[in-house]
Amino acid sequence: MNIPRTSFPRIVIIGGGFAGVSLAKKLSKQEVQVVLLDKHNYHTFQPLLYQVSTGGLEPDSIAYPIRKILKDFPNFHFRLADVKQIDTENNSVDTNIGALKFDYLVVASGSKTNYFGNSEIEKHSMAMKTIPQSLNLRSLILENFEEALLTSDLNERNALMNFVIVGGGPTGVELAGALAEIKKGILPKDYPDLDTRLAQINIIQSSGCLLKGMSDKASAKAEDFLEKLGVHIWKNVRVTNYDGKNVITNTDLVFQSSTVVWAAGVKGAVIKGLDANNFVSRGSRLLVNNFNQVKGFKHIFAIGDVACMESEENPYGHPMMAQPAIQQGEQLGENILNLIEDKTMQPFVYKDKGSMATVGRNKAVVDMPKFKFQGVFAWFVWMFVHLFFLIGFRNRMVVFVNWVYNYIRFDREARLIIRPFKNKNKVDD
Amino acid sequence: MNIPRTSFPRIVIIGGGFAGVSLAKKLSKQEVQVVLLDKHNYHTFQPLLYQVSTGGLEPDSIAYPIRKILKDFPNFHFRLADVKQIDTENNSVDTNIGALKFDYLVVASGSKTNYFGNSEIEKHSMAMKTIPQSLNLRSLILENFEEALLTSDLNERNALMNFVIVGGGPTGVELAGALAEIKKGILPKDYPDLDTRLAQINIIQSSGCLLKGMSDKASAKAEDFLEKLGVHIWKNVRVTNYDGKNVITNTDLVFQSSTVVWAAGVKGAVIKGLDANNFVSRGSRLLVNNFNQVKGFKHIFAIGDVACMESEENPYGHPMMAQPAIQQGEQLGENILNLIEDKTMQPFVYKDKGSMATVGRNKAVVDMPKFKFQGVFAWFVWMFVHLFFLIGFRNRMVVFVNWVYNYIRFDREARLIIRPFKNKNKVDD
Structure with missing residues (x-):
């Protein structure tokens, strides 16, 4: 991947969900190079997906171009890429559009549907x-x-x-x-x-x-x-x-x-290369410490749904929702800067702002x-x-x-069959 | 197709574009049964398609559910169907979901891209x-x-x-x-x-x-x-x-x-069964008289892009645009009712309201x-x-x-690659 090296350390973020975007925003305007990789060129506001399915909202209103979120930030690069593997020996990620070296890596790949093997x-x-x-x-x-x-x-x-x-x-x-x-x-x-x-x-x-x-x-x-x-x-x-x-x-x-x-159910969207030692089988997540460092690494982190930070209140990791992802992204932004400057990192403390659901x-x-x-x-x-x-x-x-x-x-006007689904192959991307 | 026959004459309309919808609206609340057939369950506002292509508008905002347009009209039926052939001997249309008899048929199938055989x-x-x-x-x-x-x-x-x-x-x-x-x-x-x-x-x-x-x-x-x-x-x-x-x-x-x-260029989306005798090769349209009757038939009509009504001002038929389609639909609504009641039909006269284009x-x-x-x-x-x-x-x-x-x-936020196109087969429906 032809991204020019600068004198700044390079932080590669995998995933432009709540966690990845909140981290990238925090790192903007700092003396670091940020490369965000995502399979889509947009951020998805997942809590409203059910309204798209039921014709209440158009899909474009809950998606947002990732390039636009970060357009004013210098030293920021986005690439539309599917990460295949993490190479911890060479500090590099392998993607469908080539390999990319990193100084710091943040896995924010989110979660996917868990069919429990069926x-x-x-x-x-x-x-x-x-x-x-x-x-x-x-x-x-x-x-x-x-x-x-x-x-x-x-x-x-x-x-x-x-x-x-x-x-x-x-x-x-x-x-x-x-x-x-x-x-x-x-x-x-x-x-x-x-x-x-x-x-x-x-x-x-x-x-x-x-x-x-x-x-x-x-x-x-x-x-x-x-x-x-x-x-x-x-x-x-x-x-x-x-x-x-x-x-x-x-x-x-x-x-x-x-x-x-x-x-x-959902499970962490774990990427090959890290899963061997650091895998928590409950929820398929990556085990991280209080600083979101993946067990065994100083410079590789995981945040959001894919990260499992065990704590007294959350012995199996934080709930796989937007709030912990956003908060971990923000905290990690500060901690990476601390780490670069050889300062002490601050442990993550989850502030539970509550949860909610709507029925109608x-x-x-x-x-x-x-x-x-x-x-x-x-x-x-x-x-x-x-x-x-x-x-x-x-x-x-x-x-x-x-x-x-x-x-x-009392209406939902987006009841449109724009791309028929039946009798087609399931294409989920 | 299991649509119950009533004592009212049945008018089958092929196509829910400008022509078909304006005709159906005109026929609502009259003593006729209307069956509208379309490949899509929505009406498309074609003049704004280019803004969808360039990220300025979401697709759902220029589409409208056909069922909703006509939901308050009694004696109205919509079927999601692709018409394969018109059988003029048996007064029936063959579709992918079965055959349907008609008393009056209106072809409002619009136009498609003309590649001139390449x-x-x-x-x-x-x-x-x-x-x-x-x-x-x-x-x-x-x-x-x-x-x-x-x-x-x-x-x-x-x-x-x-x-x-x-x-x-x-x-x-x-x-x-x-x-x-x-x-x-x-x-x-x-x-x-x-x-x-x-x-x-x-x-x-x-x-x-x-x-x-x-x-x-x-x-x-x-x-x-x-x-x-x-x-x-x-x-x-x-x-x-x-x-x-x-x-x-x-x-x-x-x-x-x-x-x-x-x-x-575009050409009429002619349907098999009528094209033999009534086909105008310039633009592939169906030749109609002043009452939009397809040449040789009293009870089969064509309106909109697919119809070619030759006149002094428009020797090759009206321009293939929204206005002639809407006006022909409205006029035909009155004429079909006249025909049913054995009254004289009124010839169609196109009122040119002008045309426009935007550059930016x-x-x-x-x-x-x-x-x-x-x-x-x-x-x-x-x-x-x-x-x-x-x-x-x-x-x-x-x-x-x-x-x-x-x-x-100075923005267009719908710059979203929601369904990647490259390296996929062209699916246009």
């Missing part, structure tokens, strides 16, 4: 971790409705209109709520020929409650909200297989469904360290926080326009 | 008639810049940054202007490592002027605007081939380019029947008219937000 589920179910995946799901949902109109086989029509969401975390809950609103507000108008009562939305959760990790109150209220919207919640049920038609569980329950969304209009649950609340106010807080963390003024405006419109009109 | 150009060049095509072009432009950064071969870098637009009609002129603005406003910021002077934008026009069909003043002014933006205009040059690397012309000129946009910020040309003007005011008129004809309040708001933002910030 390749059949991986093949047939839909994931929702990237924008193309979310657009595939949007197409599939709409294609299913169109196809349901055509079939005279009632079983088939049932399966086309039966949605199974595996996993009752924020993604599962938010997607289920949005689908329930589509069933209520849009299906009857768009498909007067279709018996929309057939549309069923199921959440399957392996444990005994939704939104594990949030308060009992939040969990119970989310369940209550979903039930009022007509969502079926199946707790203590584990999905064991899905062949594209039947969802098999560890109980007697079997679901016939054309649309299974796998939101049951006027329905959200918010757990803050000191307050927990649910309902309309929580919903406004949820929207405000998401607008605040979205990158870019234009994106905020467009999302705001959409939300106001969707709220007033 | 399959090599078709294979290697980019078209811009659909949203997926425009998104492919957006990806390709951005992928080219990323690749230009990587190569050390100057010839290759030149080709990656050399844009050739074939055709100097409104599409070619508008795209060239937008690319010139990207070169000036975005490239230097996004790609400081790249010598952006290498980015060249060429328009190749087979005749002696741009914007043929508009006034001489408009044509000259558009040329002037483009030249000020640094666009190279090659007049009286015809492209004879393009193999993916070299653009060959009927002169000594050869262009090395990785990106050739073919905007040199503060630069547009407008020809109205009584006034012709160019510059800033024309640009505002252009924007107002396009916002007005865009379907949907949300779309208008989102487009407006984008335009205001882009204008103030």
